[in-house]
Amino acid sequence: MSTVPAFKRLPRAVREQQMLDAAVKVFSRRGFHAASMDEIAEDAGISKPMVYAYLGTKEELFVACLHREGTRMMQAIAGAAAPDLPADERLWRGLRAFFGFVGAHRDGWAVLYRQARGEQPFAGELAAMRARLVEVVAGMLDHALRAEGREIAAIDLEVVAYALVGASESLADWLADHPDADPEKTATRMMNVAWLGAAQLLHGVTWRPPVD
């Protein structure tokens, strides 16, 4: 046959990304168990054995998704929050990057956050990622405190950081369910809660993003 084959052959690296794209999409819609390898393969425009050949078993595939999306997210945040800025500026930039990422990768985020929590094999992976984030936030708070000559117990710091991360995750989830919502605006709202706190807000003080 001299006719061009219906679909062309592509190098491994490209196909792997297509497969991961498809996997993230399907996993996020259906969840780990309800997603079928057949559907992922079909969505990627490839046959099932190829998926197994390149990315391994279903579990390994899910972990690969988790890693890719997690790394992207962490890089987006780390790239935005330069360590030499003042704390509020860092927090603001980090939040903006975070909500921007979620807004742009709604289904990637959904995999990370909603699906990986319950399933034992992956919960640890996710927890480790979150732990890194919490550590960063806690470090930031600690830094800001010391600059004021204050100090609080490490455990309190950790729990506060955990609450802030949790609140952000929660708003991100809200964002994922409201496609017409604005990430930037959501980040601003989060900043109000996080930085000024409810009591300040009740007294009418409002934090605004710096004019740039």
Add this chain to the structure above:
Amino acid sequence: MSTVPAFKRLPRAVREQQMLDAAVKVFSRRGFHAASMDEIAEDAGISKPMVYAYLGTKEELFVACLHREGTRMMQAIAGAAAPDLPADERLWRGLRAFFGFVGAHRDGWAVLYRQARGEQPFAGELAAMRARLVEVVAGMLDHALRAEGREIAAIDLEVVAYALVGASESLADWLADHPDADPEKTATRMMNVAWLGAAQLLHGVTWRPPVD
């Protein structure tokens, strides 16, 4: 045979509770899909057809778990936060009841929070419960604001409430993973974040539970 049968017959109401106990336990450990009806039946000390006869299909069983645990939680919170108290007092009591519930029903919480999120058939059910909570919190904030002669947009109010609920859920999750942590102390920490906010905390102001 005159010998006593190995396990006695019990009335339906009792067996149903045993089955629900077992189901909550297994669902929380394994997740909806990975949990098997056989394991649930075995854990309840009964055979599988009995589970089907009393609680219906696997999905219906899961929904039944969701309802029981959700109702228990909501009642615990509603019973603690009397509507005629000042806002901070209500918030504090609600939080204390909430963390108390999670501490006492760790796997019930895990079913609610970790497992029901991802699976489409149940996410709606859960979202409705959370929406009720958010509404209550938002109403409380609004009330407190109006008492000070202030007012903010409904959407902002909702998002702030959502963030607070999210932060609480996140700390509850942390609590579920730290069996030796104290619910009361966790509630106090949450109260600090929620009521005073990070900025206040940075200036050294600390909220303390009222002496009772």
Add this chain to the structure above:
DNA sequence: GCGTAACCCTACGCACGAGTAGGTATGCTC
């Protein structure tokens, strides 16, 4: 221009687990 490696397929085996068929025993009512 030939070998070899990379790319890709159709078609299955097989286990696991939801849900059921069909039957037994126990206690309660009259």
Add this chain to the structure above:
DNA sequence: GAGCATACCTACTCGTGCGTAGGGTTACGC
């Protein structure tokens, strides 16, 4: 103590979907 409802069981059927066996085709080095 006969009748009947309720509690309870063992032992299946059958669909679904993971993972693979085995084989075909294109490109690239030499």
